[in-house]
Amino acid sequence: MTVANGMGTAIFPAHFYNALRQKQNGIAPWPIMEELIAIHGENRLFLGSKPTTIMDSYKQIVLTLGHSVADFSANLRKRKLRPSKNGPRGLKESSPLSEIFRQNWTVEGNVVIDKSALTLHRVEALLTEQALDEEIAGNPVSKRVRHKMAVSKQLSPLDLLDALMVSIPRELPKLQYDYFELHRQSIGVLRKVCAEMDEDFKRYIGEGYLENESQLPFLGPYEHGDKSPCVQAVEPRN
Numbered sequence: 001m002t003v004a005n006g007m008g009t010a011i012f013p014a015h016f017y018n019a020l021r022q023k024q025n026g027i028a029p030w031p032i033m034e035e036l037i038a039i040h041g042e043n044r045l046f047l048g049s050k051p052t053t054i055m056d057s058y059k060q061i062v063l064t065l066g067h068s069v070a071d072f073s074a075n076l077r078k079r080k081l082r083p084s085k086n087g088p089r090g091l092k093e094s095s096p097l098s099e100i101f102r103q104n105w106t107v108e109g110n111v112v113i114d115k116s117a118l119t120l121h122r123v124e125a126l127l128t129e130q131a132l133d134e135e136i137a138g139n140p141v142s143k144r145v146r147h148k149m150a151v152s153k154q155l156s157p158l159d160l161l162d163a164l165m166v167s168i169p170r171e172l173p174k175l176q177y178d179y180f181e182l183h184r185q186s187i188g189v190l191r192k193v194c195a196e197m198d199e200d201f202k203r204y205i206g207e208g209y210l211e212n213e214s215q216l217p218f219l220g221p222y223e224h225g226d227k228s229p230c231v232q233a234v235e236p237r238n
Contacts, residue, residue, distance in 0.1 A: 001179050005090035008217030009186035010036060010179075011064050014045045016189070019057035032182050039174050040091055064089040065218060123155065126167060133170065142166045190216040 004010035014037060020027045042049050047064065051057040127146045130136045137143075145163045149155055155163070194201070194216060201209045201219065210216070 001091050001093070003183050004179050004186075007183060007187065007214060008065075009183045009190070010091050011045060011089055012061060012217035013186040013189060015051075015057055015061045015064065016193075018046070018050050019054055022052055022054060022057070030185075032178070032185060035173070035177065036182060039177055044092060123160065123163070124149070126163060130163070130167060136166055136170060139166055187213065187216070194219065 001010075014033060017027075017030050017033050037045055047060050051060050127142075127149055130139075130142045131146060141162050145155065145159050145166075148159060191213070194210065205219075210219070
């Protein structure tokens with residue numbers, strides 16, 4: 001996830017993919033991207049919900065890349081992009097289990113050190129997610145553990161294990177999602193789009209518009225403009 005956030009190979013490709021899906025002859029589903037959207041939700045990847053037109057996609061990508069509403073103006077292509085101080089929108093951790101375990105393991109030298117801390121806050125976050133999950137909320141084990149936590153604010157080791165056993169089957173897809181493969185596929189799409197639109201970028205932005213590949217996602221507003229050839233762009237493939 002850190003790589004996808006750092007290189008912009010999650011948020012913008014999701015918008016680009018969604019925009020191409022809105023065409024009358026929309027592209028085929030992109031499995032790894034559909035999985036990402038399902039895991040993180042439309043609220044995180046988009047601004048509330050998926051845009052349904054090319055221009056709405058353009059407006060959303062301007063905002064998610066860290067620009068202001070003023071950057072919607074028609075002469076955007078004739079001036080440099082102006083990133084906000086907050087920077088582009090990124091993914092956030094979506095699994096309480098990873099908060100409990102993954103983020104608390106570190107490597108020092110060649111030794112893996114367990115620094116996990118089962119804090120009250122993290123356990124409560126796990127149980128809250130169970131309560132909000134329609135498939136888990138009615139589980140008798142989960143209900144018993146949640147009730148005990150609400151009453152006493154403490155759980156035995158066996159109670160915690162019971163709670164984890166309820167959540168793990170639902171959380172596994174989030175924990176197993178291959179962000180490196182997402183990055184590989186997304187960077188391939190962005191490279192191909194950049195190659196096919198090279199002459200357009202030179203005309204709209206100027207020679208030397210791309211210093212390095214970390215800037216690929218920031219070409220997004222130019223690709224989403226109302227007359228942009230991005231609507232003819234290539235289909236993402238595995």
